[in-house]
Amino acid sequence: MTDAWTDRTRRSIMNLCVNSKLGTVFLSSKECLNEAHTSENIFEYVDKCIEEVGPENVVQVVTDNASNNMGASKLLKVKRPTVFWISCATHTINLMLEAIGGLPRYKKTIDEAKKLTVFIYSHHKTLALMRKYTKKRNIVRPGVTSFASAFLTLQSLLDKKSQLRQMFSSEEWVKCKLANKVKGRAAYATVTSPAFWSGVTTCLKVFAPLVKVLRMVDAYWKPSMGFIYGELKRAKKEIINSLNNNKNAYEPIIDIISKKSSNRLDTCLHMTAYILNPYYFYNNPEVRDDLEANDAVLDLIGVLFHKDYPLQTQILSVELPIYKRKQEKFARPIALKASNWWETYGHSTPNLKKIAMRILSLTTSSSGCERN
The missing domain is CATH 3.30.420 (Nucleotidyltransferase; domain 5)
Structure with missing residues (x-):
């Protein structure tokens, strides 16, 4: 990295x-x-x-x-x-979130939330009032990326909706000289606006599936190569469901995800990891029918063992079908519960086992290498 x-x-x-x-x-x-x-x-x-x-x-x-x-x-x-x-998956997903956040429907809510938080944190009086009503809890929360921070702040605002409304309806706010300033009136209008809170709820529904993937790829506790492709597919479905299958609402978002993923998070390396991860392949029938992902395995084997046709044939014609059909040791019920799955149950497919163990132990993010 x-x-x-x-x-x-x-x-x-x-x-x-x-x-x-x-x-x-x-x-x-x-x-x-x-x-x-x-x-x-x-x-x-x-x-x-x-x-x-x-x-x-x-x-x-x-x-x-x-x-x-x-x-x-x-x-x-x-x-x-x-x-x-x-x-880097962290960088790519952050680009997705920023692009989606730039769509008019979501940008308006995010901009209003930013103006509200900047106003509150810019003045000692408003900051003291906010902390009094939220019992010293902050509304701005840092995240792994700038957009993750924006998401967490929206989440925090929604959690403290009633406290913020109480604050801006209090006698203390009415007596505050900031209440009659332009920015003070704008902050009051935002907090008391049902449309704003409805927009915050919609933003969180749309962003949450991608932020979940962002947290996964940026974490150090689990290699993410075997999960990134499958979790992005799942995130798309969750976003579509959250928007009630309204094509006009979800199509621009899905287009952004697909364009940002193209040639970045859908290479033959990502898709082969998806196929070789039994978590997806044995539990989701759709994976078997994903022709593009299955073809990616052929491409990867061709790259790794260039012109070694006997070995390519051994892996693709003998070992891969044993895995896909759940034969030999792969058939054991306990196999799916093993944490070191390929190391324990891949002995009947030694060449495929070596490939799978190398690929599934990979990270998808370079954030561990950044200047901090």
């Missing part, structure tokens, strides 16, 4: 970390004194680190979606075709 930025003293810095199922480890950093963060420089730095770690140990490189990183990915593909370069 690599990240690059320019600090406050205008120093240009890049750093690189290594992630495995044991966690994230810092490997190196580089001050680019006379170099820009070009695709070529990023490629050379990453390639040198791959050589240091050992190419046979590297499955993927994870970065954000900046154009220079995407350019470096093309250079790496030429030199190391079996190493994948994927986009």
Whole structure:
């Protein structure tokens, strides 16, 4: 995982970390004194680190979606075709949320909520009043990304709806000199508006499924590669249901998710992990009929074992069908409850087992490598 930025003293810095199922480890950093963060420089730095770690140990490189990183990915593909370069899921999902939040229906509510919280926190009197009525609980809550913070703040506002209404209806507010100011009247109008609170409820229903996925990919307690594709599919369904299957309401949102996911969170690596995760494959009949995801397995095997046709045939024609048909050790009822599933039950498909264990232990996010 690599990240690059320019600090406050205008120093240009890049750093690189290594992630495995044991966690994230810092490997190196580089001050680019006379170099820009070009695709070529990023490629050379990453390639040198791959050589240091050992190419046979590297499955993927994870970065954000900046154009220079995407350019470096093309250079790496030429030199190391079996190493994948994927986009950071945390960054991509945050882009989805920001784009959805920019739709007129949701932007109006988010802007009103921001103005309300800025007004309350900008004045000692309003802040003291708010904390009095909420029993010293804040309404602004930090999240893993800027939009996650906005979501948590909306959630906090809704939780404290009655307290905020009491505050703005109190004698103390009436006597406050801010009550007659333009921003004070606007804050009062927002808090007492049924349309605003209805908008907050709708925003939370729409954003919650994606924020749930965001928390999963940004967490360190579980590798997310085996879950990201399936959880995004689930999030789409939840959003459609939350909008009562109203096509005009959900279609712009689903379009945003699909466009932001394309070539970022739906690569053959993501879809193969989805197929090889028994949590989805054995519990959801739709997975077996997902032709695109099943074809992705063929593509991935072709990349990993380029021109090794006997091994490709062994995996695709012998081992993969054993897994898909739940034969041999895969048939045991206890198998689905095992935490180290492939390690315990994959002995009858040794080549597929090795692939599955490597892929399903991958992260999808580079946030562990960022400057903090």
